[in-house]
Amino acid sequence: MPDRPGALMLFAAGFGTRMGALTAHRPKPLIEVAGRALIDHALLQAEPLALRRIVVNLHYLPDQIRAHLAGRADIRFAAEPDEILETGGGLRAALPLLGPGPVFTLNTDAVWAGQNPLAQLLSAWDPARMDALLLLLPAPQAKGFAGTGDFVLDGEGRIARAKGAPGLAYLGAQILRTDRLAEIPDRVFSLNRLWDMAIAEGRAFGHVHQGGWCDVGHPGGIAMAEALLANDDV
Numbered sequence: 001m002p003d004r005p006g007a008l009m010l011f012a013a014g015f016g017t018r019m020g021a022l023t024a025h026r027p028k029p030l031i032e033v034a035g036r037a038l039i040d041h042a043l044l045q046a047e048p049l050a051l052r053r054i055v056v057n058l059h060y061l062p063d064q065i066r067a068h069l070a071g072r073a074d075i076r077f078a079a080e081p082d083e084i085l086e087t088g089g090g091l092r093a094a095l096p097l098l099g100p101g102p103v104f105t106l107n108t109d110a111v112w113a114g115q116n117p118l119a120q121l122l123s124a125w126d127p128a129r130m131d132a133l134l135l136l137l138p139a140p141q142a143k144g145f146a147g148t149g150d151f152v153l154d155g156e157g158r159i160a161r162a163k164g165a166p167g168l169a170y171l172g173a174q175i176l177r178t179d180r181l182a183e184i185p186d187r188v189f190s191l192n193r194l195w196d197m198a199i200a201e202g203r204a205f206g207h208v209h210q211g212g213w214c215d216v217g218h219p220g221g222i223a224m225a226e227a228l229l230a231n232d233d234v
Helices: 017-023 038-049 062-068 086-098 117-124 179-183 192-200 220-233
Strands: 007-011 053-058 075-079 103-107 110-112 132-138 151-153 159-161 168-176 204-208 213-215
Touching: 007 038, 007 086, 038 053, 038 103, 038 110, 038 117, 053 062, 053 086, 062 075, 075 086, 086 103, 086 179, 086 192, 103 117, 110 220, 117 132, 117 168, 117 204, 132 151, 132 192, 151 168, 151 204, 159 192, 159 204, 179 192, 192 204, 213 220
Parallel strands: 007 053, 007 103, 053 075, 132 204
Antiparallel strands: 103 168, 110 213, 132 168, 151 159
16 A cells, blocks of 8 residues: 555545635635635646645535546546535545545635745655644634634644643644545544544644635635735735
């Protein structure tokens, strides 16, 4: 089984309810920030890595996303027609399309500035020690993030749950081994389940993003994201 991630899972199935009227008739990944759909911002991060395949999961208004990405031979679609399987169930359902070995996963409701997030993860990935490598940023620096942080890091870069203490925000980008997904009996579940297994075994790590990030999960995030990108272009 390969140790270098060669495939990317893009999570694009959600209803985007926090966007209100903006997602009444279009899926959140097609909302534009600085003249570009959110899913295209995500795909830009993958371009320098020459990945063998990209998989996009679909549920809400899937035909619009299929049409938007028509002609991309490197993209496959993992449909979730009956129910949204959440991140864990969705990733497991997409494994036949992703292939063996660790994979990148990336949320499609954020924009990035600074160094390429996936390239940073790849440079820090150590398959001998890691089952999961999450990209993080100190919570006060993560624009649009609500809360004090998801994780803390120890001196060797391992993550633990922040449990209310000041910490780092998870930015929706990671490298993850997928073989243990088979151990989870539920059909619908979050990748938090897999992270907790890796944390318990000391094989979950974090890498601090060298740059900026903005959540675009609510309407106010659009202006914040456009300001972040404008400053990054200076």
